[in-house]
Amino acid sequence: MSERASATARRVERSAPVGVLDFAHWKRERRPISVLTAYDHTMARLLDEAGVDCLLVGDSLGTVVQGHDTTLPVTLDQMIYHAEMVARGASRALVVADLPFGSYQESVGQAIGSATRMLKETRVRAVKLEGGVARAATIRSLVEAGIPVMGHIGLTPQAVYQLGGYRVQRDEERLLADAVAVAEAGAFAVVIECVPAELAARITATVPIPTIGIGAGPECDGQVLVTPDLLGLFDAFRPKFVRRYAELGETIRAAARAYVADVSERRFPDESESFR
Ligand code: KIV
DSSP, X not given: OOHHHHHHHHHHHHSOOXXXXXXXXXXXXTOOXXXXXXXXXXXXXXXXXXXXXXXXXXTTHHHHTTOOSSSTTOOHHHHHHHHHHHHHHOSSSEEEEEOOTTSSSSOHHHHHHHHHHHHHHHOOOEXXXXXXXXXXXXXXXXXXXXXXXXXXXXXXXXXXXXXXXXXXXXXXXXXXXXXXXXXXXXXXXXEEESOOHHHHXXXXXXXXXXXXXXXXXXXXXXXXXXXXXXXXXXXXXXXXXOOOSOOHHHHHHHHHHHHHHHHHTTOSSOGGGSOO
């Protein structure tokens, strides 16, 4: 481990669990916020130990865990199942869970019911939901009920059919209005997905809450990536904005090939791996 990485690890070890108020503080201090997705306990523990500030139990699990084409089939029960495992794996990172498609759009009452279940049954400390101006009333009611909310604007995957696909969102006035509406409704942060860097920078300078970018350039207050993308585990498509920090897909294939060869040649298990 480099000196800088071990200094970060020591600082992180000593520090208290991250709360939503830290996000506001970090925006004021211009301290970048790191967010990654997590879907299970083992990965949550590893990412937490590495010092990631926030773990998002994203409904992207519909594509990268369940193998669907979109996030639309994911259910609230499935999100709760994954969020509970992630929350048990994180001791420092703030854990936020997505409310999936169909669990909050019907009414404010439905949204409060879904978010309440999420917090009670999983011990995550905040929920994320998609939409700007159209979801402001829902966000306000959740916040008034004491439930911290992370917003999500720009390319909102739950609206993929309405948006005509997974495309960069460029409508400047609409996106600014969405960001302002989410902030005024009381969200503690907002994800901005697939928006030109200049526009994301303008939104970041306009709203008082931290912006967390994905495909939204370097000037957001924080960044989020889908962990299987970052680790090289997911190959179905490779968005331009993903930086791959590892090629674990190749590592896993090589390990499995070596195991198959050892079993076929009776090299596994050997004496040291057997009981007598
Ligand atoms: O579901 C998810 O993983 C997300 C991130 C891409 C922000 O919403």
